Amino acid sequence: MGFQTEKQVVRDYYAELDRAEGAEIAKVMQGYCAPDYLWRGFHPFNEQTSAQAVAEGFWQPLRASLTRMQRRMDIFFAGKNEMDGFQSTWVVSMGHLMGLFDQDWLGIPPTGKMAFLRYCEFNRVEHGKITETAMYFDIPHLMTQAGVNPFPPQTAAHVLQPGPMTHDGLLYDDQPxxxxxxxxxxxxxxxxxxxxxxxxxxxxxxxxxxxxxxxxxxxxxxxxxxxxxxxxxxxxxxxxxxxxxxxxxxxxxxxxxxxxxxxxxxxxxxxxxxxxxxxxxxxxxxxxxxxxxxxxxxxxxxxxxxxxxxxxxxxxxxxxxxxxxxxxxxxxxx
Known part of the structure; x- marks a missing residue:
């Protein structure tokens, strides 16, 4: 069972999304996402029900803040969803969005230095379109990079998180x-x-x-x-x-x-x-x-x-x- 078609949709989407600027971001998203698109993101973004809303509310402000952004993926895989009886296909991406923190985002002060936003995204792909997304990201980690520590001392250690120790997390090819x-x-x-x-x-x-x-x-x-x-x-x-x-x-x-x-x-x-x-x-x-x-x-x-x-x-x-x-x-x- 391969997922090459769905994986390629997401890889093409990322390539175009990461190159787009300003209003072009919404055009890219509308080209790849279904009209009844559902996007779930962490607070304060929560649920959005159109590609336009996600582009204007999340991506454009983030890209204006983290300039020259790079997507640095550590893990990429796909599969059938056990929760709906293995009917739908989802593509998963995890890593960091890295850029120069040049403008404030969500009130977090810019540093003018490199900054990393940890992210993980699940994309449901049907008939060549992304119909549903869960994109979760570590805003408190970005806050600490900007010198704003939002929490008391933690019980464990948080550093810039690497990908798999085995360095084999990008499953672009079919797996057994x-x-x-x-x-x-x-x-x-x-x-x-x-x-x-x-x-x-x-x-x-x-x-x-x-x-x-x-x-x-x-x-x-x-x-x-x-x-x-x-x-x-x-x-x-x-x-x-x-x-x-x-x-x-x-x-x-x-x-x-x-x-x-x-x-x-x-x-x-x-x-x-x-x-x-x-x-x-x-x-x-x-x-x-x-x-x-x-x-x-x-x-x-x-x-x-x-x-x-x-x-x-x-x-x-x-x-x-x-x-x-x-x-x-x-x-x-x-």
Whole structure:
């Protein structure tokens, strides 16, 4: 089962989109996207229902801020979506959008220096058109690059995040179907173990069922990345579970795999009540939404790397803390 047609649509789209300037961006998007296009992006962009709205509201301002932008992809794959019975085909891209931060964006002050916006994008392709997109991006990481630190000290470390250790994440060619099946099975086994955090095992024992011991969890700014099962349990998974109660079931819109790579996204993935302590924030009796993309690399029968995108701005805003407005208003004068 190959996905060359769908992959080529997205590759051609990126080539034209990345060359376009100003109003040309909307023309490119209208050429590649369906009339009933649905785009989901992190706060403050949220859902948009036309290519024109995405071009004018997201891409044009971003490109005006990050000038001479380059798309630096680390992972690219495609597959059938398990969540609709393997009917639809999606193409996934992950990496950084790099440019010179020359004008403010969302109130974040420019630096005049190189800046990197982590992104991951799922594109549904039907009959040669992109009909649906989930594009998630790490705005808090861009804020920290501009000297605006929006969160208390994180439990793990956040640096510029590399692609796969194996340097083989760009799956432009067809992959053996059995490899994608095995990767999806590994992801599903991990999700099954995760459940509602009630498997009954010690945390490190639970994690060892699905993860290789030298795993790397590449978390977003505000949480950070962590290495090995033992440190992941201490630096993220344990504190995260301790900070939430009444976690809902997982709710994915898309889940797929190709070769040794796979991933999913939800809108939201799950909800939970923040009982206190997550990211140094006070408790709330409100239910918060976690919009998440997870991308995985499998090695052997288990998972070895995981890149995570969480809409922390949306999550905290839902609990009454507007991180973006608060921190950009307090940013140093330019």
């Amino acid at each position: 179907e059995a490899q994608g099946t095995a990767t999806l099975a590994s992801i599903n086994a991990m999700i099954s173990d995760l459940g509602t955090w009630q498997l009954g095992l010690l945390l490190e024992e639970e994690l060892a069922r699905s993860w290789n011991d030298d795993m790397i969890w590449w978390g977003p700014a505000g949480i950070g990345a962590t290495y090995t099962i033992e440190r992941y349990a201490k630096q993220h998974s344990g504190p995260f579970r301790a900070a939430f109660t009444d976690r809902s079931k997982t709710n994915h819109i898309c889940r797929l795999a190709e070769g040794h790579f796979g991933g999913f996204f939800g809108w939201p993935n799950f909800t939970a009540i923040h009982s206190g302590g997550f990211m140094g924030m006070p408790a709330s009796d409100k239910r918060g939404e976690m919009r998440v993309i997870d991308i995985y690399r499998r090695e052997g029968e288990k998972l070895s790397e995981n890149w995570i995108f969480i809409d922390l701005l949306h999550f905290w805003k839902g609990l009454g803390v507007d991180i973006l407005t608060r921190n950009t208003q307090l940013s140093p004068p330019r």
